[in-house]
Amino acid sequence: MSTRQDTKKAVLLLSGGMDSAVCLAKAIDMGHDVYALTFDYGQRSRVELDAAKNLAKKYGVEKHIILKLDLSKFGGSSLIDKDMDIPTERSNGVPSTYVPGRNLIMLSVAVSWAETLGAGSVFIGANVRDYSGYPDCRKSFLESFEKTADAATKKETRISVKAPLLMMSKTKIAETGRDLGLDFSLTSSCYNPAENGEPCGECESCKIRQKGLADAGVKI
Amino acid sequence: MSTRQDTKKAVLLLSGGMDSAVCLAKAIDMGHDVYALTFDYGQRSRVELDAAKNLAKKYGVEKHIILKLDLSKFGGSSLIDKDMDIPTERSNGVPSTYVPGRNLIMLSVAVSWAETLGAGSVFIGANVRDYSGYPDCRKSFLESFEKTADAATKKETRISVKAPLLMMSKTKIAETGRDLGLDFSLTSSCYNPAENGEPCGECESCKIRQKGLADAGVKI
Numbered sequence: 001m002s003t004r005q006d007t008k009k010a011v012l013l014l015s016g017g018m019d020s021a022v023c024l025a026k027a028i029d030m031g032h033d034v035y036a037l038t039f040d041y042g043q044r045s046r047v048e049l050d051a052a053k054n055l056a057k058k059y060g061v062e063k064h065i066i067l068k069l070d071l072s073k074f075g076g077s078s079l080i081d082k083d084m085d086i087p088t089e090r091s092n093g094v095p096s097t098y099v100p101g102r103n104l105i106m107l108s109v110a111v112s113w114a115e116t117l118g119a120g121s122v123f124i125g126a127n128v129r130d131y132s133g134y135p136d137c138r139k140s141f142l143e144s145f146e147k148t149a150d151a152a153t154k155k156e157t158r159i160s161v162k163a164p165l166l167m168m169s170k171t172k173i174a175e176t177g178r179d180l181g182l183d184f185s186l187t188s189s190c191y192n193p194a195e196n197g198e199p200c201g202e203c204e205s206c207k208i209r210q211k212g213l214a215d216a217g218v219k220i
Numbered sequence: 221m222s223t224r225q226d227t228k229k230a231v232l233l234l235s236g237g238m239d240s241a242v243c244l245a246k247a248i249d250m251g252h253d254v255y256a257l258t259f260d261y262g263q264r265s266r267v268e269l270d271a272a273k274n275l276a277k278k279y280g281v282e283k284h285i286i287l288k289l290d291l292s293k294f295g296g297s298s299l300i301d302k303d304m305d306i307p308t309e310r311s312n313g314v315p316s317t318y319v320p321g322r323n324l325i326m327l328s329v330a331v332s333w334a335e336t337l338g339a340g341s342v343f344i345g346a347n348v349r350d351y352s353g354y355p356d357c358r359k360s361f362l363e364s365f366e367k368t369a370d371a372a373t374k375k376e377t378r379i380s381v382k383a384p385l386l387m388m389s390k391t392k393i394a395e396t397g398r399d400l401g402l403d404f405s406l407t408s409s410c411y412n413p414a415e416n417g418e419p420c421g422e423c424e425s426c427k428i429r430q431k432g433l434a435d436a437g438v439k440i
Contacts, residue, residue: 065293065294067289067290067293068288068289068290069287069288069289069329070287070288071329071332073285073287074285074332074333074336074337075336099332100331100332100333100335100336100373101328101329101331101332101335101369101372101373102332103372104328104331104332104368104369104372105325105328105329105332108321108324108325108328109289109291109321109325111320111321111324112291112294112319112320112321112322112324112325113294113320115320115321116294116295116320117294135371135372135373135374135375136371136372136373138371140371141368141371141372144364144367144368144371145368145371145372147364147368148324148361148364148365148367148368149321149324151355151356151358151360151361151364151365152321152323152324152355152356152361152364152365153320153321153355153356154355155355
């Protein structure tokens, strides 16, 4: 195990969605050696996993690990529970697509890998503006998590949590990806795609994505 | 999803080892409805998983979930990396059996389930005295984690992290289990058991356990 830290090395959470893809393009642009981590947590959208693989390949990441973690055993979210409907309208408060503790879990695993690698940071494409209803997308959570990760790891380990898209609007995210030459057709953001991978066009994630891309003048 | 919290309901991390078994006996004794969570994280000791199943059954927990999470993909710990030797002597500093971020990850998943269930607490059998080299067994980590879990979850969610064995010596843990009528033969603590499940008797975990049980006058 490496105990010396390498600030060039970064673990990046890559879902295959638009935000994580822009986050990847950004981390690469910042000069990081990226170790991409994708969760197969029982999400309905299997297309996301293929998107993550294609993005990792396209950007030539150092390593890409897909970890199975079957949170659908807990139920409770329409993203993983097939008996619940995916909402098509914006909800007040926390939407049913919220998977309890998802970012907490994913960041924890990223920190585990980062400590093993001796990496200095973990990247997450969390965004507070479009997902204000998700408690684990807030800055206060990310700051608190960074402190906890520091307490959880060895004395000499310092891992910073980087969320470069946190305060961006979806339009700004689309523009950032566009300016970094991201091929958005490689990404998949739909909560409820058809068998062949086509996005539904109706879920909240599809709508936000379409508007962001249109505003940034990106055509796919 | 339940949004009202039920302080009787508790999620408990159950490895199948002696500490988590005593923690289970304690939580049941405190009157909790226990939801037991076990990780199959690629540990060498497969016997632990059977021990966890038998303990869950014996204590009649509300539900027992075994989640696969293959941390051996990251390597870096002798508990999960078959190319590394299990140490038989106490090490200075962090031992090679340390799995980076393990308690951070397991607690995060426990919090996810607890929020879905509306449970008021998560129990972990962490113990600082015998595992002082593991950073994620310290009180400062657990306190920090509780704050982070609060930031990660919904406004109305309050989940307390309970580690009743944290400051106990191994002897005290053995005595506690003994006084609660725990059948220690159901537990498995060895880092490196034989194929048939027999403990090696030589790893640090075996030695600490044997001493604790002997001091408490427990015979198995």
